[in-house]
Amino acid sequence: MIFDKIKNANKYRTKYPELNKALEILENYNFDSLKLGITNINESIKIVKRNYIEKFQNIDFGEIHKDHVDIHIYAGQSNELFHFEEDPIWKKEDILEESIQNDVIFVKTKKPNNYIVLDEGKFALFFPGELHCPLIMDKNLKEITKVIIKVKIS
Template structure:
């Protein structure tokens, strides 16, 4: 997992061949005024913009998730978002089977830690990062970029 501010995004371009293009999309898009929805950025990159009320920890943990085929770049556009995290190798209680079509596996474990993102901060979740996003109060506007591995 990586946590940083958008001003430092260039430091991570070498981590994955599509990261430069993903962060270029972030820099060139008026995210504050962007409408909710999904769009394809390029081959292997999908953007999901949402503006929704924050969830309780309990509600978010019902979908304590990780992915096998995608990396998530989650950027907080507006608001304060708390995210739970735990390394996948420490999770012991899968909640159902891996859904190949949706590329998601849920766990019934508790996070090892919680951290907050606010305007212009992002987290990158790799397949080994189990995460519970959208915890908070008030509206949270965020962008999730799905990066194909």
Template structure:
């Protein structure tokens, strides 16, 4: 997991660095909600959800994609737990959509994002996005999905 501001210069894995460079060069504020292709390895999901109470929802993880979650508007908490050999899977959509939800909800680290911040989640890392920091609010964010291979 990586948590940073878009203006920070970090030594990042090649594919993650490419996604951050893309975010710096692309103004997603006026993009339509939905999926936008970037290249053969990456696509962006522009989203405008309403944040939910911390107690709602379940952590998710992916096996084939890295998530770069970049906040454009609002405030968001994201729960985080490192990858572990086994989590109890509540809903498994890994084959269809590369996402599974777990029953785990204890001792998650709370990441607080404000506009311009991003969090990177690697395959197997649990994350529970779109939690409210104070009261539920509409946020706007971009999630860049990076297909994993040996060159990251």
């Protein structure tokens, strides 16, 4: 997991060329100009801008990806509270929902201990296998706009 200011994204070069390209996009792209939906950059990188509602109410849960990195970007409506586990422990019976096509498994978790707050000018990057869960901090809002760069790495 990486949590930092967007202006520092260039410090995080990796062995994955597609992730390095996504970090360049993070620094230079005008995400405000995106319409809702999916913008395909290439076969491995897409930007998702969507309306987000917390998926499972009153359950501690998180999402895990097998092959994709998620880069979450503050989209301007509300700070987001992320809980995360870098080495999550879960069993098959903990699965709430799974989509192989979208490379995501939602699992029940124990009460989380690790939190970050995603606010203006920051990003949160989660590698494959790292459990994460975005929560809307402003409880007056039921829905916010989210921007996520999804990067398939191998």
